[in-house]
Amino acid sequence: MPALLTKNAVPTTASWQERVKDKQHRILADVPPQFIHPELKFSDTEAQDVLDLPTFSQGNPARVMHFPEIYLKADELAITALKAEDIPPAIAAGTWTAVQVLDAFTHRAVMAHQLLHCCISFLYPQAREQAEALDAEFANTKRLVGPLHGVPLSVKDQCRIAGTETTCGYVANLGVWDEEDCLLVDILKKAGAVPFCKTTLSVGCMWGESINNIVGRANNPHNRAFTCGGSSGGEGALIGFHGSPLGVGSDLGGSIRTPSAYNGLHGLRPSSSRIPYYRVLNSMEGQEIIPSVVGPMAQSTKSLQLFVKTVVDGQPWLLDPKSPPIPWREKVVTYIKSRPLRLAFMHYDKHVLPQPPIRKALRELEALLKEAGHDIVPMFVDALNQKRADQFGSDVCTADADHDVQRTRDLSGEPKLPLLPAKGPGALPPQPMNLTESWAFAMDRMEYQASVLKAWQATAATTISGEPIDAYITCVNPSVAHIHGEFGKVRYKGYCATANVLDFSACTLPVTKMDVASNPPDQSETEDGFGKVIPSPQCDRDRWIRENYARNLKEYDGMPIVLQIVARRWEEEKVLAVSEVVEELLNEKGLGLSA
Amino acid sequence: MPALLTKNAVPTTASWQERVKDKQHRILADVPPQFIHPELKFSDTEAQDVLDLPTFSQGNPARVMHFPEIYLKADELAITALKAEDIPPAIAAGTWTAVQVLDAFTHRAVMAHQLLHCCISFLYPQAREQAEALDAEFANTKRLVGPLHGVPLSVKDQCRIAGTETTCGYVANLGVWDEEDCLLVDILKKAGAVPFCKTTLSVGCMWGESINNIVGRANNPHNRAFTCGGSSGGEGALIGFHGSPLGVGSDLGGSIRTPSAYNGLHGLRPSSSRIPYYRVLNSMEGQEIIPSVVGPMAQSTKSLQLFVKTVVDGQPWLLDPKSPPIPWREKVVTYIKSRPLRLAFMHYDKHVLPQPPIRKALRELEALLKEAGHDIVPMFVDALNQKRADQFGSDVCTADADHDVQRTRDLSGEPKLPLLPAKGPGALPPQPMNLTESWAFAMDRMEYQASVLKAWQATAATTISGEPIDAYITCVNPSVAHIHGEFGKVRYKGYCATANVLDFSACTLPVTKMDVASNPPDQSETEDGFGKVIPSPQCDRDRWIRENYARNLKEYDGMPIVLQIVARRWEEEKVLAVSEVVEELLNEKGLGLSA
Structure with a gap:
């Protein structure tokens, strides 16, 4: 079992408001305090572009009044400018260690969360443990453990990771602790990726903005008055802010591509189960006519290629019943x-x-x-x-007709968010299909x-x-x-x-x-x-x-x-x-x- | 459009009994009369093994009293002893022509049908046209058109073929003429196969014996008191009798394997859509949780391999939305x-x-x-x-809860066959799943x-x-x-x-x-x-x-x-x-x- 995160202090039988309050206190509880800048806050009245905030010290004097601190040091800026595919070679070359890379991205991700409300869990203790193990292994063997050695990985809060909560945006799932990784995370970890953060999403992945009763609304780093999209909007905002080099989203109607578009990113919606969905939580599970898929979001096409090749090389079809046995086809x-x-x-x-x-x-x-x-x-x-x-x-x-979402909301008593149109395209039908x-x-x-x-x-x-x-x-x-x-x-x-x-x-x-x-x-x-x-x-x-x-x-x-x-x-x-x-x-x- | 078969003489608005009577008259209507032996009949009182009947003249004097005629000539016996994979080389070597092969198998298939009630349509006019074209092409180029050049192909009566009826065992589909081949038949024809016969099945493919209101009950060539199994039982009986070298069945719960087992054959249940199902008719269409699949039945493993490789080489995924792009993997x-x-x-x-x-x-x-x-x-x-x-x-x-089957039965008014148990395993639930x-x-x-x-x-x-x-x-x-x-x-x-x-x-x-x-x-x-x-x-x-x-x-x-x-x-x-x-x-x- 990995290093433990701070557990819920209120039981799952508490009111939804108490459970949310408890969770909000816990989001940054396991992050080293030096990465937290209490003065950074999301603000509706200062809804400007925050993209250049981390590099503030090098430019834009107009921002001085709002952000008087130098947030990221040169090393951290250099690391967080790396794309996913640049990280393993940089570690192999001895430029950075996995721990340095993890720390820099964690620092920037915390800033992203403070400014944009894009995260829902930080896994620092277990990520740190894993990064240290990677560094020890590399020091010992001089070889990378896999193609994603030391790449910090953020995942939409649908991906089960042992020792974490997986909310899928529902209050009902707070205080429910995973005992196993989903297959995708398992494969990525074996390839050396370091899951360090879980990102916010729309309730049950069912909406094109990222709003839920746990962290509220996630925002766009290009302009905080704008949405970062959804349902994988936390990933969009976080990666857009360079708070993660590689993320996992899911897509049933654009939920990877919309936040990728809204935040200026590369995102891939693979065909069904090319990337394994096994043990990834979702709404409407068992709906197989038009299935939700999981896929990567990042800052370059090469990052997406690296992700897909690595996962497919892990032969997910040996354990995921839905995954087709199609190897990576370099010939194509x-x-x-x-x-x-x-x-x-x-x-x-x-x-x-x-x-x-x-x-x-x-x-x-x-x-x-x-x-x-x-x-x-x-x-x-x-x-x-x-x-x-x-x-x-x-x-x-x-x-x-919203049956599954409503059933899950009812488990905690959390209120329905007024997202769906009352009529017209996308409105709920009066009853489920038979x-x-x-x-x-x-x-x-x-x-x-x-x-x-x-x-x-x-x-x-x-x-x-x-x-x-x-x-x-x-x-x-x-x-x-x-x-x-x-x-x-x-x-x-x-x-x-x-x-x-x-x-x-x-x-x-x-x-x-x-x-x-x-x-x-x-x-x-x-x-x-x-x-x-x-x-x-x-x-x-x-x-x-x-x-x-x-x-x-x-x-x-x-x-x-x-x-x-x-x-x-x-x-x-x-x-x-x-x-x-x-x-x-x-x-x-x-x-x-x-x- | 291929050569026409004899059309229904009664309209689709006629009673189900009239429609069936009309169909029964039409089953052998387009077969050359020399292949029909009116004295051959299915008999419940002489329910013996009929497997050696075609070779009667060479043995078993005990049968003389029942079958005094020499049914198949030496050439026909030699041809119908061929396995699917032996036919294209024999044609390439000039031993036989596609027309000779078609005629021999048609003759033996007609005998099979008379003895076992295993067929539902003979496509002789269009098959003959195709075989002649293959012979002309070969005479001209000295090359086979494809790996199934001249192989007669029987198909379970779910496979749509232009110019034929596809009943799926339902009276309602009599007199409904297909305008297009299903993708599978299209690919097989392009590879040189000659569809010549459609075989009987259980009503709507929903039963492990082959019984319907059109041709009644199909029987086992090893012992006519025994079932040939189902739902692809017509294929089982026909191929078991060597009336076809290669057939297509479908399998939702053993419907290829059971008749293969009951008739001593090789049959393959492929994983879903490896062999394309597109435009193959079925009951409960759209039920995708545990899908029905189509696959080959034959007299050898090599026949099955030839079938699968040929179909997969036809890249069915380019036109069948469900077909995975997995090429034939000879390496395996x-x-x-x-x-x-x-x-x-x-x-x-x-x-x-x-x-x-x-x-x-x-x-x-x-x-x-x-x-x-x-x-x-x-x-x-x-x-x-x-x-x-x-x-x-x-x-x-x-x-x-039988809704789809009942709906299709109701279209013609045909009676329900008393097949399902009233209670216990396999009995109908009182209402459909929601x-x-x-x-x-x-x-x-x-x-x-x-x-x-x-x-x-x-x-x-x-x-x-x-x-x-x-x-x-x-x-x-x-x-x-x-x-x-x-x-x-x-x-x-x-x-x-x-x-x-x-x-x-x-x-x-x-x-x-x-x-x-x-x-x-x-x-x-x-x-x-x-x-x-x-x-x-x-x-x-x-x-x-x-x-x-x-x-x-x-x-x-x-x-x-x-x-x-x-x-x-x-x-x-x-x-x-x-x-x-x-x-x-x-x-x-x-x-x-x-x-």
């Missing part, structure tokens, strides 16, 4: 990188129009790729039918999947090589991160949910920042600057998103724009190889958010 | 054949005891394998917990799967190499084929359903025949001749099977004994490679049914 990566990419771009799904700067980013990337010699062909927008996918996504999330309806739903969904596969194959007729496209590129959502409370005004899951309904591999790619000055709000039926006529709004959400952009122009300026690359089912190697090629091209040109 | 086959096998034997699952001759066959095979140097380790009988798997299997088959119950069921099932995977891994501690077992070997059912009407007395799905619940790869292997003289009925608490004490019956079914064996000793004599080899999920290459090694060993020793 090599093949993709050896020739021009075959891509389609979807600028607009004919249902909800992305914000003007997002469309501009898509057009510019398309032009850049064409210029670099890649084969760009027309997208099968009609066959993809995102409106239909959006409906499937909503239907599966509300299949049991078994026959759920089977018909599964068949409809499969026919939809088959129709898209057919359309995908048909792109072979349009490419130079006569082979189908590798992937398509589109936005993650029609809006970038939005202001707190405006979820209902900007949320349209179509661009994300399509990959869930199809069970396709999809990753995010940060490309630029919102430049509102050169992207005025859309005027329907006028020319858009790229030779296309801007259509009239197709539905309420389409109209709301346009109005919302026009109303908050100034606030949106500078927020990250992140695109989405989508390949077919179980094509993780392919989608990540495409991402790598595109990312390198952006870096070469001095473009891209990570450049 | 090579590896298995390069070293001693690691196996466990399960002689008894501690719930229902197999008949004495089956246990003897298991012990003899175990001894033979040990002697040949293979590594035989103890079986994890308790962790496998077949009693639990049997319950899962029953629960999934009755999940909707959604929450079905999700809990899915989770229970996954935990069960995970517990077995863990036990499987733990066998590594018992093998010489320190690696887990490749497979385990057990019976297919505790009884061989039984007398018509005695299903309720001998049916225990545990040995089969375990592989379905676990979604494991499982194939059958014919090993010997029932020798009742040297295998007296079990006497509880006496020694069994192998140093084990025979346990008392553990449940009613256990007791019934023992009583049934004792009562029908004489009838059981000579019926085929077929065993089952089970590997893990998506390990088709492995289970078939093990089967090949064991089959070759049996053949070397002059043992085995196919020797």
Whole structure:
């Protein structure tokens, strides 16, 4: 059993308020005091960009009045600037020890939590024990224990880790202590990763913002008046703040990709169970028609590749009944990188129009790729039918009419958060599907999947090589991160949910920042600057998103724009190889958010 | 569109009796008259072994009075003795043409149907057209079109084929003509296979005998007083009679393996969607917790391997949303054949005891394998917990309380067949599962799967190499084929359903025949001749099977004994490679049914 965390001081029979109060006292209880800066607080009235706070001493004198301290030392800044893939080589080279790396990220993660409310548990005692063991092992053998040796790992608070609580956002799970790691954490630890922190999420993973009754609302490091997205929003905010080099999120309707997009990150939604879900807690467990998946979030494509290869090399199918025995296929990566990419771009799904700067980013990337010699062909927008996918996504999330979530809330008596719309898309049905309806739903969904596969194959007729496209590129959502409370005004899951309904591999790619000055709000039926006529709004959400952009122009300026690359089912190697090629091209040109 | 079959003469609005009468007239309507022998009939009063009937002219003068005609000519006998894998080379060598092969198998299949009631459609016009095209292509290019060039293919009447009816055993589907092939047939046809016949099955694939209101009851070629099993019983009887070299069945609880066992055949239950199910008709469509799978049935392990490799090489995942992108792994086959096998034997699952001759066959095979140097380790009988798997299997088959089957019956007004027990295992629940119950069921099932995977891994501690077992070997059912009407007395799905619940790869292997003289009925608490004490019956079914064996000793004599080899999920290459090694060993020793 690992080193113990501070246990709950109130029993699980206490009121939900007492249990939450107890937990809030415990979140930082096991972190060394030197990493805690009591003056750092989330503030609604000072909702500015806090991204440069750790480096404050090197710049931005305007911040002096708020943050008079030098928070991170040069070593800590250097370590927390590392990407996941840079850490094991740096340890192998003797530049840093696993303990130094853990301490630096813990320090920065604590700051992130104080400023953004993004964490729910710090596992410092057990992480420290593990990092010390890694350092001892390395001192002894001069060899890394595995490809993630010493990489601090944050996980969404669904991943069971022995000796920790796993809340899934529910008060009912406070004071319930795991006795076993989930298989994913087990594999990652064997590869040398050091789980050090569990991140906040929406209640039961069922919402696109990260709000629960335990830590409240998590916030965006680019602007604290903005949401960090959800349901894996704690990961998004934490990694966005460089408080963790590698995180685990989960995705049923965009829950990895939305926070990745909102915080300027790389995130992968793998196809089902390529990354093992076994012993990861969730709502609506047993719902297998459109399954939730777990996947990585990080600061680079290479981090995602390292994560997936490491996990797959751990042969999760030997213990996870759902995991397909598909080894890491390096051949696919090599093949993709050896020739021009075959891509389609979807600028607009004919249902909800992305914000003007997002469309501009898509057009510019398309032009850049064409210029670099890649084969760009027309997208099968009609066959993809995102409106239909959006409906499937909503239907599966509300299949049991909130029965399971309500049952879990009732265990503690915690109140229902007013998140779901009372009517319209995403609203709860009056009663759960029955078994026959759920089977018909599964068949409809499969026919939809088959129709898209057919359309995908048909792109072979349009490419130079006569082979189908590798992937398509589109936005993650029609809006970038939005202001707190405006979820209902900007949320349209179509661009994300399509990959869930199809069970396709999809990753995010940060490309630029919102430049509102050169992207005025859309005027329907006028020319858009790229030779296309801007259509009239197709539905309420389409109209709301346009109005919302026009109303908050100034606030949106500078927020990250992140695109989405989508390949077919179980094509993780392919989608990540495409991402790598595109990312390198952006870096070469001095473009891209990570450049 | 292929050559047309004789269409229904009565409309789909006619009574179910009229529709059935019309269909019965049409079954042989499109077959050349020289293949039809009106004097051949199924007879309950002459329920003998009809296996040697085609070769009557060469033997058995006792049959003269019943079958005075020479049915198959020498060429036809030679062709129908071929296994699937022998046919393309024979065509390539110019020994036979695809048309000759088709004609010989059609002739023998018609005899099978007349004697056993095993078919439901003959596709001769379109099959002939295809065979002629193959011959023309070969004459022209001197190359085979694919690895199944000219192999006649029978399919369970669930597989949609353009220009045919696909009944799934329901009267309601008579007169409904398919416009497209299912993906599996499409891939097999592209590889050169010639679908020539559709076989009978139990109503909606929901029963372990093959009985429906269209062709009645199908019968066993080894003894027509015996069932051929189900639900893919038409395939079992037809291939058992050498009326087809290769067939497609489906398996939700043993529906490929039971008829393979009852008719002395090789059959493979692949893990889900390794062989594509897309556009294959079924009952309870959309039930995805424990899915039905399609797989091959044939006269040799090599036939099964050829089938699976051919289908997988067709990349079904490009069009079937459920199909995993796992290519044919020849490496696994090579590896298995390069070293001693690691196996466990399960002689008894501690719930229902197999008949004495089956246990003897298991012990003899175990001894033979040990002697040949293979590594035989103890079986994890308790962790496998077949009693639990049997319950899962029953629960999934009755999940909707017969709602879907009843709905389809009601479309035509056909009567319900009195197949299901009124109470006890397999009886219908009073109402369908609700959604929450079905999700809990899915989770229970996954935990069960995970517990077995863990036990499987733990066998590594018992093998010489320190690696887990490749497979385990057990019976297919505790009884061989039984007398018509005695299903309720001998049916225990545990040995089969375990592989379905676990979604494991499982194939059958014919090993010997029932020798009742040297295998007296079990006497509880006496020694069994192998140093084990025979346990008392553990449940009613256990007791019934023992009583049934004792009562029908004489009838059981000579019926085929077929065993089952089970590997893990998506390990088709492995289970078939093990089967090949064991089959070759049996053949070397002059043992085995196919020797």
